[in-house]
Amino acid sequence: xxxxxxxxxxxxxxxxxxxxxxxxxxxxxxxxxxxxxxxxxxxxxxxxxxxxxxxxxxxxxxxxxxxxxxxxxxxxxxxxxxxxxxxxxxxxxxxxxxxxxxxxxxxxxxxxxxxxxxxxxxxxxxxxxxxxxxxxxxxxxxxxxxxxxxxxxxxxxxxxxxxxxxxxxxxxxxxxxxxxxxxxxxxxxxxxxxxxxxxxxxxxxxxxxxxxxxxxxxxxxxxxxxxxxxxxxxxxxxxxxxxxxxxxxxxxxxxxxxxxxxxxx
Amino acid sequence: xxxxxxxxxxxxxxxxxxxxxxxxxxxxxxxxxxxxxxxxxxxxxxxxxxxxxxxxxxxxxxxxxxxxxxxxxxxxxxxxxxxxxxxxxxxxxxxxxxxxxxxxxxxxxxxxxxxxxxxxxxxxxxxxxxxxxxxxxxxxxxxxxxxxxxxxxxxxxxxxxxxxxxxxxxxxxxxxxxxxxxxxxxxxxxxxxxxxxxxxxxxxxxxxxxxxxxxxxxxxxxxxxxxxxxxxxxxxxxxxxxxxxxxxxxxxxxxxxxxxxxxxxxxxxxxxxxxxxxxxxxxxxxxxxxxxxxxxxxxxxxxxxxxxxxxxxxxxxxxxxxxxxxxxxxxxxxxxxxxxxxxxxxxxxxxxxxxxxxxxxxxxxxxxxxxxxxxxxxxxxxxxxxxxxxxxxxxxxxxx
Numbered sequence: 001x002x003x004x005x006x007x008x009x010x011x012x013x014x015x016x017x018x019x020x021x022x023x024x025x026x027x028x029x030x031x032x033x034x035x036x037x038x039x040x041x042x043x044x045x046x047x048x049x050x051x052x053x054x055x056x057x058x059x060x061x062x063x064x065x066x067x068x069x070x071x072x073x074x075x076x077x078x079x080x081x082x083x084x085x086x087x088x089x090x091x092x093x094x095x096x097x098x099x100x101x102x103x104x105x106x107x108x109x110x111x112x113x114x115x116x117x118x119x120x121x122x123x124x125x126x127x128x129x130x131x132x133x134x135x136x137x138x139x140x141x142x143x144x145x146x147x148x149x150x151x152x153x154x155x156x157x158x159x160x161x162x163x164x165x166x167x168x169x170x171x172x173x174x175x176x177x178x179x180x181x182x183x184x185x186x187x188x189x190x191x192x193x194x195x196x197x198x199x200x201x202x203x204x205x206x207x208x209x210x211x212x213x214x215x216x217x218x219x220x221x222x223x224x225x226x227x228x229x230x231x232x233x234x235x236x237x238x239x240x241x242x243x244x245x246x247x248x249x250x251x252x253x254x255x256x257x258x259x260x261x262x263x264x265x
Numbered sequence: 266x267x268x269x270x271x272x273x274x275x276x277x278x279x280x281x282x283x284x285x286x287x288x289x290x291x292x293x294x295x296x297x298x299x300x301x302x303x304x305x306x307x308x309x310x311x312x313x314x315x316x317x318x319x320x321x322x323x324x325x326x327x328x329x330x331x332x333x334x335x336x337x338x339x340x341x342x343x344x345x346x347x348x349x350x351x352x353x354x355x356x357x358x359x360x361x362x363x364x365x366x367x368x369x370x371x372x373x374x375x376x377x378x379x380x381x382x383x384x385x386x387x388x389x390x391x392x393x394x395x396x397x398x399x400x401x402x403x404x405x406x407x408x409x410x411x412x413x414x415x416x417x418x419x420x421x422x423x424x425x426x427x428x429x430x431x432x433x434x435x436x437x438x439x440x441x442x443x444x445x446x447x448x449x450x451x452x453x454x455x456x457x458x459x460x461x462x463x464x465x466x467x468x469x470x471x472x473x474x475x476x477x478x479x480x481x482x483x484x485x486x487x488x489x490x491x492x493x494x495x496x497x498x499x500x501x502x503x504x505x506x507x508x509x510x511x512x513x514x515x516x517x518x519x520x521x522x523x524x525x526x527x528x529x530x531x532x533x534x535x536x537x538x539x540x541x542x543x544x545x546x547x548x549x550x551x552x553x554x555x556x557x558x559x560x561x562x563x564x565x566x567x568x569x570x571x572x573x574x575x576x577x578x579x580x581x582x583x584x585x586x587x588x589x590x591x592x593x594x595x596x597x598x599x600x601x602x603x604x605x606x607x608x609x610x611x612x613x614x615x616x617x618x619x620x621x622x623x624x625x626x627x628x629x630x631x632x633x634x635x636x637x638x639x640x641x642x643x644x645x646x647x648x649x650x651x652x653x654x655x656x657x658x659x660x661x662x663x664x665x
Contacts, residue, residue, distance in 0.1 A: 002447055028428055097386040100463045112468035113527040117428035122653030126522035135436055136521035138426045139406035146425040153447035178401040207448040255421040
């Protein structure tokens, strides 16, 4: 069993414009309304020339990362990061695939440079002047769970703190015909081996991963969000963190197995 | 920064497939005979004058009936790679030893089966609809690779794809070590598979990083990369007390440049940090490293940046070379390919001299080896650096 402290949270999804405002919807104090996400402004923590190149996918990831870090009252320079995303940047990949379907194949250099799965991690490191290690992973509908395991494994290997960011953007026009990711969703957790004055709860990640059914959201709209975006598989955990009550949460993992978590004050 | 001491993992089985051929013997022979696997681009859907490290036999590889939905060039290469060196039989033995759900799978790729999306969009252009057989999740999605490999190997342990551009399949070693330490699995399959596609060839070409001829790492006239494809796998198991003189992962270091998405830090700041961390983790000094396998892509900026980093870390004596002249830059598979090349060097006591390099750039100050040489090799560093400023250095050796 691996237990870590949750010292900051970031959130961005339809009707959940931040963790600060969204947690009231998750713990039931406020009704959740399925509002479309506002256009995300380019992050001001980036230098102007980098800011210009950011896509909506990159902006989402950077925004939640920033919120979690600020909530934990930390500077990002010395904090390693795990960026989890099942599908990466649909808009950028679509733009490249459209270019490749034309006779001259006019791939935009900026699109190609943004197409790497670790583009959000790269921009984040530039924004924070951080030389710390960063990984970018993908694991379909268990991307958040795999990212959490990776982050916890780094804490257990001696890192005092780590930032986990999970994000997937709704699929672009042509890709949406193949298999839509229906909604945009991003969240971030600032995790640490030690609790601080900013700690929200403790999170235990079990290493036994039995088969079973993952925890669902009780509000129908939020359940639709959960199954409509791979990163939104984090929602039941975020709901438990928001509720302030001790409880177990089971996240979906591969081969019908579960990542079994416990949230405690 | 790793603070938990040495890595304690044996590389108990491994296999690699690249432009030199199928299986590790083909790679060993190619390296020892100084025979490049690069050829003039002959891909039917790519109209670029460049050299490529293409693997023969991918088109003819058929996926098992049960896993047809995963069909794409990348997964065909993944399977072709798995079928070499009796690797699957050795995984089967590990499966019996550890249990199928206690072996983790950590795979690196940069583009997975994106070729299927390229084809689907070409079809869309003509028909205003995607082809009915385009299966995003099983081919194009990055995780398709680890999903497919876990099914072929009949394993259900923790699985993830790392996609950090050209450091992807170096970082899998670090992830596997940490997952084992945290108790999420007891052993691991690590690997990387990347296959030739329009996206990477035209993409690197749009950044003017592709050479018109076979790449020339560290050469004064170097003018860009040659792109290749590769698959490689290793079975990692914890060191047991009665193991002696086994091939091991001794250390690793990971860092970020925090400089630019598609250009390296000019002084190699992040690269240097990654190498230093790997040395610190293994608790060895730079002077005890017998050979540095460079990332050595052969772009003017990359080789200059890496040279400064290696010089700062190792000085001008340690023998260094890039093996990209044999295979081309295999991107998300470069980390595992070159990690296993260094294992071949350790097992066969030789240093490969940089192929295609005729005159070393006078501004490059590290000791670039140009001809193969015999030498007792007990510790080797291998570097992998990628877009996004993602750096990973691995340290392998034979320790008792």
